[in-house]
Amino acid sequence: MINHRGPEFKALLGRLQAGMKPYFGTSSDIAILSCAGTGGLEAAVVNTLSPGDRVLAVSIGAFGDRFAKIAEAYGATVDRVAAEWGLAAAPDEVRERLGGGDYKAVLLTHNETSTGVMNPIGDLAAAVHAAVPDALILVDTVSSLGAVPFEMDAWGIDVVATASQKAWMAAPGLAMVAASPRAWAAMETARMPRFYLDLRKHRDAIVDGETPWTPAIAVAFQVDEGIRLMNDEGMAGVFARHLACAASTQAGLEALGFELFAEPTHRSKTVTAAHIPDGLDWKAFNGDLKSRGLVVAGGQARLMGKVFRVGHLGSVTVEEIIDALSTLEAVSIAFGREVQPGAAVAAAERAAAEAALQPA
Ligand SMILES: *Cc1c(COP(=O)(O)O)cnc(C)c1O
Numbered sequence: 001m002i003n004h005r006g007p008e009f010k011a012l013l014g015r016l017q018a019g020m021k022p023y024f025g026t027s028s029d030i031a032i033l034s035c036a037g038t039g040g041l042e043a044a045v046v047n048t049l050s051p052g053d054r055v056l057a058v059s060i061g062a063f064g065d066r067f068a069k070i071a072e073a074y075g076a077t078v079d080r081v082a083a084e085w086g087l088a089a090a091p092d093e094v095r096e097r098l099g100g101g102d103y104k105a106v107l108l109t110h111n112e113t114s115t116g117v118m119n120p121i122g123d124l125a126a127a128v129h130a131a132v133p134d135a136l137i138l139v140d141t142v143s144s145l146g147a148v149p150f151e152m153d154a155w156g157i158d159v160v161a162t163a164s165q166k167a168w169m170a171a172p173g174l175a176m177v178a179a180s181p182r183a184w185a186a187m188e189t190a191r192m193p194r195f196y197l198d199l200r201k202h203r204d205a206i207v208d209g210e211t212p213w214t215p216a217i218a219v220a221f222q223v224d225e226g227i228r229l230m231n232d233e234g235m236a237g238v239f240a241r242h243l244a245c246a247a248s249t250q251a252g253l254e255a256l257g258f259e260l261f262a263e264p265t266h267r268s269k270t271v272t273a274a275h276i277p278d279g280l281d282w283k284a285f286n287g288d289l290k291s292r293g294l295v296v297a298g299g300q301a302r303l304m305g306k307v308f309r310v311g312h313l314g315s316v317t318v319e320e321i322i323d324a325l326s327t328l329e330a331v332s333i334a335f336g337r338e339v340q341p342g343a344a345v346a347a348a349e350r351a352a353a354e355a356a357l358q359p360a
């Protein structure tokens with residue numbers, strides 16, 4: 001192990017910062033916290049808000065609900081605007097709901113992992129700015145940053161948080177959090193209790209190439225390697241690969257007769273949720289998938305037993321998606337579902353080729 005207060009770690013922290021800033025779309029420093037992604041969301045809340053502050057939580061699924069609960073746990077007065085699960089948040093509805101209220105912050109989710117929906121954050125941020133110009137915008141970008149374009153500075157986003165185990169291709173253990181100048185100013189007067197997650201301590205430590213507490217160094221090495229691979233591929237290449245993987249997953253699942261859960265216009269580029277068909281013994285079906293080496297996720301919260309989810313972010317290729325679809329096809333046939341052999345792979349290949357022609 002290297003000394004986390006020595007020159008190697010300082011260089012490593014510098015590479016992480018430089019590698020991630022373009023994906024955040026920010027020139028601000030990025031705090032590297034040793035915790036799960038949820039810790040990054042908690043840091044966004046406790047550093048910028050005070051007990052009693054009025055907050056609008058825009059939730060489109062389980063992770064949006066979690067963000068709201070964190071703010072509530074620390075004493076914020078949380079109003080909620082919820083979209084039906086499977087839909088994105090509507091900028092007009094958010095603008096109306098905010099309408100001149102004394103909101104200190106708005107909580108948004110970029111990619112709702114529980115439903116497979118990706119919110120139009122640029123449009124939502126514009127709606128917030130128009131309705132309550134002083135409100136801070138805190139965004140859960142845990143399962144999107146590093147896979148799809150994001151423009152923190154240009155969109156006027158105040159805090160974003162992501163985590164090592166998602167697009168960064170590493171093990172769990174680090175949360176990466178960036179804050180705007182407005183958010184840094186808010187931290188000076190925010191009164192929610194904080195110590196381990198105090199971003200000001202991180203800001204002061206970054207100057208010396210350090211973190212305030214002993215970091216998860218092994219995970220930092222992994223993220224460093226993830227960024228090296230991403231740099232080799234180039235940002236446009238990374239985004240194009242995610243578009244192709246999403247398109248091929250979605251086309252392939254539909255060709256296998258699975259109905260997708262998310263509305264077509266806001267389908268996620270990093271995870272796809274599909275309905276579990278009526279009458280399918282999901283436990284047995286999923287057991288068969290597992291025995292053939294394919295791991296898909298079940299539904300969360302109220303979607304438990306109703307949907308399954310295929311992750312396609314980070315270390316993933318169209319070839320791997322096609323392998324997964326072949327496995328899904330074989331198990332579908334074994335379970336007597338009506339599928340046309342080869343149709344899913346053909347649809348996936350076609351979708352991937354079409355996606356390659358779209359601008360990122
Ligand atoms: C994975 C994820 C998180 C964080 O999960 P942790 O288990 O705390 O790392 C938060 N939000 C979204 C949208 C996620 O996908």
